[in-house]
Amino acid sequence: MTQAEGAGARFAALTDDVGLLYGGDYNPEQWDPATWREDARLMQEAGVNLVTVGVFSWARYEPRPGVRDFAWLDEVIELLHAHGVGVDLATPTASPPAWLGHLYPETLPVDADGVRLVAGSRNHFSPASRVYREHALAIAADLVDRYADHPAVRMWHVGNEFGQVCYGDESAREFRRWLRERYGTIERLNQAWGTTFWSQRYDDWEEILPPRRMPYHPNPTQALDFRRYSSDQLLALYREQRDLVRARDPRRPITTNLMGFFPLADYWSWADDLDVVADDAYPDPGDPDAPADSALTQDLVRSLGGGRPWVLMEQAAGAVSWRDHNLPKSPERSRLESLQAVARGADGVCFFQWRASRAGAERFHSAMLPHAGPDTRAHAGIRRLGADLRRLRPVVGTRVAATVALLFDWESWWAAHELARPTTRLDTLAQLRAWYRPLWEAGVAADVVHPRTALDPYDVVLVPQTYLLDERAAAGVTVAVERGASAVVGPFTGVADENAHVRTGRFPALLRDLLRVGGEEWAPLPDGGVRLVVEPDGWRSAAGVAADAHAAIFGEALRAEGATVLARFAEGHLAGLPAVTCARTGAGHAWYVGTVPDAPLLERVVGDALDAAGVAPVLPGVRAVDGLEAVRRGDALFLLNHSDVDARVPVPAPATDLLTGAPVDGEAHVPATGAVVLIERQR
Numbered sequence: 001m002t003q004a005e006g007a008g009a010r011f012a013a014l015t016d017d018v019g020l021l022y023g024g025d026y027n028p029e030q031w032d033p034a035t036w037r038e039d040a041r042l043m044q045e046a047g048v049n050l051v052t053v054g055v056f057s058w059a060r061y062e063p064r065p066g067v068r069d070f071a072w073l074d075e076v077i078e079l080l081h082a083h084g085v086g087v088d089l090a091t092p093t094a095s096p097p098a099w100l101g102h103l104y105p106e107t108l109p110v111d112a113d114g115v116r117l118v119a120g121s122r123n124h125f126s127p128a129s130r131v132y133r134e135h136a137l138a139i140a141a142d143l144v145d146r147y148a149d150h151p152a153v154r155m156w157h158v159g160n161e162f163g164q165v166c167y168g169d170e171s172a173r174e175f176r177r178w179l180r181e182r183y184g185t186i187e188r189l190n191q192a193w194g195t196t197f198w199s200q201r202y203d204d205w206e207e208i209l210p211p212r213r214m215p216y217h218p219n220p221t222q223a224l225d226f227r228r229y230s231s232d233q234l235l236a237l238y239r240e241q242r243d244l245v246r247a248r249d250p251r252r253p254i255t256t257n258l259m260g261f262f263p264l265a266d267y268w269s270w271a272d273d274l275d276v277v278a279d280d281a282y283p284d285p286g287d288p289d290a291p292a293d294s295a296l297t298q299d300l301v302r303s304l305g306g307g308r309p310w311v312l313m314e315q316a317a318g319a320v321s322w323r324d325h326n327l328p329k330s331p332e333r334s335r336l337e338s339l340q341a342v343a344r345g346a347d348g349v350c351f352f353q354w355r356a357s358r359a360g361a362e363r364f365h366s367a368m369l370p371h372a373g374p375d376t377r378a379h380a381g382i383r384r385l386g387a388d389l390r391r392l393r394p395v396v397g398t399r400v401a402a403t404v405a406l407l408f409d410w411e412s413w414w415a416a417h418e419l420a421r422p423t424t425r426l427d428t429l430a431q432l433r434a435w436y437r438p439l440w441e442a443g444v445a446a447d448v449v450h451p452r453t454a455l456d457p458y459d460v461v462l463v464p465q466t467y468l469l470d471e472r473a474a475a476g477v478t479v480a481v482e483r484g485a486s487a488v489v490g491p492f493t494g495v496a497d498e499n500a501h502v503r504t505g506r507f508p509a510l511l512r513d514l515l516r517v518g519g520e521e522w523a524p525l526p527d528g529g530v531r532l533v534v535e536p537d538g539w540r541s542a543a544g545v546a547a548d549a550h551a552a553i554f555g556e557a558l559r560a561e562g563a564t565v566l567a568r569f570a571e572g573h574l575a576g577l578p579a580v581t582c583a584r585t586g587a588g589h590a591w592y593v594g595t596v597p598d599a600p601l602l603e604r605v606v607g608d609a610l611d612a613a614g615v616a617p618v619l620p621g622v623r624a625v626d627g628l629e630a631v632r633r634g635d636a637l638f639l640l641n642h643s644d645v646d647a648r649v650p651v652p653a654p655a656t657d658l659l660t661g662a663p664v665d666g667e668a669h670v671p672a673t674g675a676v677v678l679i680e681r682q683r
Contacts, residue, residue: 008308010253011276011347012397014154018049018086019393021311021348022386024368026051028076029060030357036076039355040083042374047386050086051354052313053077054143055160056122058092062139065099070146081152089153091143091241093136094160095122100135107132110168113213121361126166127233128174133240140241148249156254158241161280162234163264167210171233176205178229192499193221220418220500227414231265239273257313258304260297261429266410267304268450277305280314280352283337285327289433291629291642294337296436298344299400300408300448307399307447311348312341318366318378328366331381332673336640338385339675342392343631343638345400349389391658392677398634402445403615405458407466407473408432409451415500416467416492423524426492426554426596428465435464435490437599438606443617443630455480459613461487462606469494474510481514482586486609489515490593491554492522507556508592515592516562516583523555523573525595530555531570532579532597538564540608549601551579556594563592567601580605588613622649628670637678641670654681 015021023043028036043051053076054061061069077087098119101108107129109117117124125132147153183189186202195201200219202208211218211226242254253275258267260279271277279301283290301310315337319328329337338349356367368382413428439446439462447458451466451473461480466473474494481487494508503509506518529552549567555574563581579595589612591605610616619630619637627643636658641647647670655664655678668676 007253007275010251011309013251014253015309015347015396018154019396020342020389021050021350022389023048023050023085023088023354024052024351025055025314025353026053026355027056027353027357028053029057029072030359031355033075035355036079039369040079040085042369043080043085043354044083046368046379046383047390048085048354048368050088050154050348050350051080052088052090052157052350053080054092055090055157056092056095057090058095058139059097061092061143062097065103068142070143077147077150077152081150085152086154087150087152088155088157089143089147090157091136091140091159091245093140093158093241096125096132096135100125100132104129104131106168106170107135109164109166110171112167112211114167116168123164125164126168126170127164127230127237128166128168128171130170133237136237137240137244140244144245144248153252155252156245156249158238158245158254158256161257161259162238163259163262164234165230165264167212172209174233175210175226175229176208178232179208179225180205182225193219193225194499194501195219217419220415220420223418224411224415224500227264228266228411231269231410234265235270235273238270242273255311255313258301260300263410263413268410271304271306274305276309276311276347277301278311278313278348281312281341282314282316282320284323285319285329285333286325291340291640292437292440292624293433294340295344295440295629296433296448298341298346299402299406299436299446302345302400303448307345309345309347309397309399311350312338312346313348313350314352315350316366317351317368317382318370319364321362321365326364330673331377331384334381335385335388336642336673336675339388339638339677340629340631340640342389342395343400343629343633343640343677345633347396349385388659391661392636394658394679395633395636395677398636400445400631400633402447403458403613404439404444404446404460404462404610405449405453405455406432406436406439406446407451407461407463408448409466409468411498412451412466412468415496416465418500422492422522423554425524426465428467431464431490431596434596434599434602435462435488435606438603440629441603441623441625442607442610443619443622443624444610444615445618445631452476455485459485459615460609461485462609463487463493464490466493467495468498468500469508469510470498471510474514477511478514478585481588481590484587484613486589486591486613487514488591488593488605488609491556491595512561514583514585514590515581516560516585516590517558517578517581517592517594518561519556519558519594521557523557525551525553525555526572529553530572530574532567532595532601533570534567534601535565538566538582539604540611546600550598551595552598553596555579558592558594566591566605567597569595582608619649619652635679639668639670639676639678641672641674644672646671649676651678655679656681
């Protein structure tokens with residue numbers, strides 16, 4: 001059995017037993033024993049089957065150095081177990097007790113300005129601190145030794161939202177160690193960092209520091225390597241606690257909570273170390289793009305685990321407390337967002353948190369059980385969702401099949417956003433979201449993949465913006481097109497190598513033969529953008545192609561080297577030059593979009609790529625642009641209505657709605673901010 005198979009089996013054993021996981025963070029240390037008993041009863045009534053306990057309990061477990069107090073946790077775990085509620089038991093290492101920083105100030109993090117941060121919030125530790133890590137392992141070991149055999153413990157949760165970055169002396173020492181392992185010699189580091197520029201050459205490892213505050217721009221490769229190091233340091237911190245747990249408990253799954261497109265850790269390098277990928281997601285109720293952006297994040301999280309089921313570990317039942325203006329979600333929207341996660345592969349739906357806190361920084365954060373108590377519409381919604389998830393047990397363990405790959409790489413994202421680039425307005429994540437939008441609207445499933453992923457399963461490959469592109473990744477895209485796939489490549493792609501050094505010659509250097517274009521200049525566009533003239537020849541169908549379009553932010557001075565020009569810049573510095581092209585290579589087609597076009601034109605390019613590859617929507621005629629999202633997971637068809645009006649959707653075969661048990665023939669009625677989950681009936 002491979003590592004991935006073993007990881008999947010550990011999690012599958014849990015969901016096979018209880019079905020879809022349902023619950024949230026539980027912080028009993030904030031409440032008295034009478035409240036614990038009420039909580040356990042209400043959890044049972046709401047259908048909760050898993051709660052995360054102990055994330056921020058270190059100071060309660062160890063009020064003074066070396067003292068241990070687990071008696072209160074004994075009572076809580078027994079109470080939850082008696083009510084059929086499993087425990088996702090956390091190592092409490094995300095928030096050390098105040099005494100640790102007081103006695104050992106070197107454990108506290110230092111920011112880029114050299115300021116040592118203090119306790120009183122959370123995450124107040126340096127991942128590089130040996131003293132911190134010794135104390136973290138000690139409390140984790142005692143916790144695991146005590147509860148590894150307890151039947152209430154169903155999963156282990158290491159730390160919380162790993163994302164700490166430190167620039168202090170211990171981090172400098174560990175950064176230098178990481179660099180020695182990566183480069184071997186100081187000469188190779190100088191070459192990789194291009195230190196002939198600005199007299200930056202190093203003669204000794206001890207001269208190297210993290211990219212702290214500098215008089216002017218830092219070395220971009222130094223900054224990129226520090227990001228790589230910081231992610232690896234956090235992963236090492238996770239691994240040493242994970243390994244401690246695994247040595248004492250080989251059966252239960254182990255995870256930690258990721259944060260979607262989080263910029264401070266490369267989750268591609270983390271995924272194989274998680275028995276199940278878990279994610280925290282807090283879409284803004286005031287953002288009209290939230291449903292599409294949430295779907296993209298969910299596709300990423302599913303893809304991190306190789307398509308295996310994942311867990312929505314945290315979300316808000318209503319409003320959060322950390323935005324400037326915290327719009328609440330209705331119970332209906334909260335339910336719809338939860339079902340969207342299940343549609344896209346989640347086998348668990350959890351919240352932060354179970355009971356709303358009376359004190360502390362998150363006292364106004366919503367919860368499954370609000371301050372006003374159980375007799376509220378918010379808690380009624382929680383109970384309804386629990387019943388829904390029990391009915392959806394048939395989807396447990398099933399997968400979302402996708403034939404479209406969307407390339408994304410954290411290292412490329414980091415490098416593309418360093419200082420001193422052509423424009424700060426070309427945003428990698430904004431590009432990714434814009435290119436995903438036509439897929440979401442059409443109801444076409446996609447996997448988000450690393451550029452070096454084998455592309456054999458995919459008929460369409462989208463590369464919105466991959467600034468760092470190596471030979472292996474470029475060859476993968478080329479081979480995919482030659483065998484018959486469609487590829488669409490976006491601007492500022494393939495610009496630099498793994499050291500963030502610009503590839504010389506016409507760009508995109510490694511994809512030039514595939515795309516049959518050559519670029520000579522990156523040209524940010526003026527405020528207001530420029531017009532594009534669309535050429536009707538070359539499109540798969542001229543019907544519906546507008547005569548002109550619009551481009552903004554960024555353009556490139558290109559010449560066609562065998563590609564068909566589909567759109568040209570109509571004015572300005574790039575007037576008359578190609579903006580969008582298409583080339584036939586082998587059995588497939590490759591499009592190049594050398595600008596940021598308006599949504600209709602980008603939708604048309606993506607649509608042509610899908611059509612050329614024979615990729616059809618899951619339910620033709622249903623479009624998320626009208627508020628209706630269609631997703632197929634296994635044999636289940638999810639219809640999610642993000643609009644505020646009821647909808648009627650033609651369905652291809654007689655089916656049963658798993659949420660209601662009602663038969664559906666001919667068409668499905670999908671209520672506003674509601675959902676239908678269809679399983680085809682046997683004829």
